[in-house]
Amino acid sequence: MTATPSAGCAHAVTERGEPERADYRGAFAHAPLPLAVVDGEGLVVDANQAFAALVGAPPDELAGRVAADLVDLASDARTWHTYREVLRGRQADLRCTRRLKHPDGHSLWARITVSPMPGSADRDGGGTVLLAAADISARRELQARLRHVQMHDPVTRLPNRNLFFERLAAALEAGAYDDSSTGRVGLCYLDLDGFKAVNDTLGHRIGDRLLAAVAERLTRCADLAGHGRTAPPLVARLGGDEFALLVEESTGTEELAGLAEATLEALREPFDLSGQRLSVSASIGVVERRASGATATGLMQAADTTLYWAKTDGKDRWTLFDPERNAHRMTRQTLSSSLRPAVDRGEFVLDYQPLVGFDDEDVRGVEALVRWQHPQFGLLTPNRFISLAEEDGSIVQLGCWVLRTACRQARRWQLAHPEREPVFVSVNVAVRQVWDSDLVADVAGILAETGLPPRLLQLELTESAVMGSTGRPLQALKALSEMGVRIAIDDFGTGYSNLAYLSRLPVSALKLDGSFVRGFQYEEGETQGNPADAVIVEAMVQLAHRLGLTVTAECVETAAQATRLRRIGCDTGQGWLYSRPVAADRISVLLGEVNPGPESPKEPGVRPSAGRTRPR
Structure with a gap:
């Protein structure tokens, strides 16, 4: 008989399943x-x-x-x-x-x-x-403890840079403010004036104790400012001696200004650190704006810039962010970054201003004045960019372009007007051009390239640069003079005025600063004039002539000035009485005239200037 296994198998599974289920x-x-x-x-x-x-x-x-x-x-x-x-x-x-x-x-x-x-x-x-x-x-x-350690400064126990930026980013998030809030955020960004000296003289242990004491005072200021608010301003140490007070739900610049002033007052009180009595101050940059559209990076950049202003304005003060002042700074940065490529792109042009003889009112020479035809900011005069070029070294490249362009143009005038005595061209040279390049080799190469005789080139250096010349600058000036190039001292009378040293320099011309000439705007005998001006100028002219130098008066604007300067013995004059700086083709017209004579400016919107913007 065949057994039926299915029933037995089912029974076996049931028997095994009950204990297993009980175990489970x-x-x-x-x-x-x-x-x-x-x-x-x-x-x-x-x-x-x-x-x-x-x-x-x-x-x-x-x-x-x-x-x-x-x-x-x-x-x-x-x-x-x-x-x-x-x-x-x-x-x-x-x-x-x-x-x-x-x-x-x-x-x-x-x-x-x-x-x-x-x-x-x-x-x-x-x-x-x-x-x-x-x-x-x-x-x-454990995670909370680790986060606290990660997010707080061990010296001051304040929130550190990480937690500060986390809170700042949250405050600026879209939707962080409802209709009942101000929707604004403020920041006081400060550092201590002279903290490095404390560390260097008393050691880092005292420095750390001072930072901890400063943190306590900042926290008290924040707590006082937080009365009546949902939460007090966040006080954080961002690193070194830099701290920040973040004000969420700011009510405007007055609130931030009050907090900054209270902070300065609190820090001015001396600190007593176990017998060490220390006095410190702080500089504070204050920024306040709408949270909507603002970024943490933009807010901190503005705060950093404003803190820098507070430092440069004299320290121990707070300064509010000024968009106009910042725009000027940004313009400087933009100009500085685009200076070098601007020369290659051909964005610079030269204007020329005549130097006219007082005896016959004939054009003796011209000064080359550089302008920048900027694609964004329009035509810029030298005071907008020359100092930047000197700072970043691009003055060497720009100066070489000016020198080559001016010499080439002077040679064209010489060839175009063979019937008259050729005019020289005067080019400003910065001291950095002497130090950072081989000026002698550059000048020799450009003269050879353009065919301009050395006697038709005059190089102008400021009095303060020339009077202290030793070593390489003095050697360069002597080499240029021996080559036949004229050397002129620009703005004479405003610098060292070391007349004894003047006799040892290879100088051929002095250019009297316009401040002397402006005192000559009245006729002789009028009470408005200063008699001392005439005495000083006459003495300088006589001294220059005895040293074999010619004298050019800058900023000549009236016929009365020209008359008195002629009587004193000045050789040439330069200024708007004769011509403003003009393009090269206008100089060509003047050179074609027998006697240009004084020319009053007639173009709309132009009037005689009280001074002359100097290129370098």
Whole structure:
């Protein structure tokens, strides 16, 4: 007779399954991880002892409870939606972190995981899920301590640069302010005046104690400013001796100005550090603006710029950000960065101003004056860019271009007007051109290239640069003079005026500063004139002539000035009485005239200047 194995097999499985199920239930009940079985409706079917301890309820009272209420899954819409999708079988699992309130009053952090039970899905795809809740309070506490260390300065215990920028970014986030808020943010950015000297003389230990004491005073200022506000300004140490006070919900510049002034007053009080009595001050840059559209980078750049202004304006003060002043600074930066390529792009042009003889009013020479035809800012005079060129060294490249262009033009005039005595061209030279380049070789090469005789080139250097010339600059001046090039001292009378040293220099001409000439604007005998001006100028002219030098008076603007300068003995005059700086073709017209004579400016919008903008 054949046995029927199916019944026996089924019986065997049943016999083995009961102990296994009992083992599983025992493991579930006593597992150290809090676990709960939840049905498709979100109700607890079963829970272990660890879960009951976590939520503070007896295990036999948990069945039928709403699981989401026990572990706070409905507190935000995204988590609640995901949980419902897991119950319906439309999403694989849910992972989130929740802060739970225990019935005994303490709080804890739990990591919640919800995932489907294998083989429990119903026809609609939903079914029983397993909810696990791990207590991560100790880990969160450790993370909080580590974050505090990471986000705070160990010396002052203030928020550090990381936390400051985190708060600043949050304050500037879109939607951070509602309709009831001011929607503005303010910043006082400060550093201590002379803190480095404290560190260098008394040591870093005293320096750190001073920083901690400063932090205490700043915190007190912030607390006082915070009365009546939701929160006081955030005080942070950004590094070194730099601190910042961040004011969220600022009410305007007056509030920031008051905070800055109170901060200065607090820091002016001497510090007593265990017998060391120290007095310090601070410089503060103040920025206040709407949060909308502002960026952390832009706000800090403005604050840094304003702090620099406070330092340069005299320290121990606060300075408010000025958009117009900043625009000027940005313009300087833009010009500085584009100077070198501007020469290659051909953006510079030369104007020329005649030097006219007082005896016959004939043109003896011209001074080359450089202008920058900037594509963004229009025509710029030398005072806008020459100092920048000297700072970054591009004056060497620019000066070489000016010299070559002026010499080439002077040679054209010489060839175009053979019937008259050729005019010389005068070119300004910066001291840096002498130091940073081989000026002698450059001049020799340009004269050879253009064919201009050396006697028709005059190089102008300022009095302060020439009078102290030794070593290489003096050797260069002597070499140029021996070559036949004229050397002129520009703005004479405003610098060292070392007349004894003047006799040892290879100089051929003096150009009297316009400040002397302006005193000659009245006729002789009029009470408005200063008699001393005539005496000084006459003495300088006589001295120059005895040394074999010619004298040019700058800024000649009236016929009365020209008459008196002629009587004193000046050789040539330069100024708007004769001509303003003009293009090369206008000089060609003047050279074609027998006697140009004085020419009053007639163009609309132009009037005689009180002084002359000097190129270098």
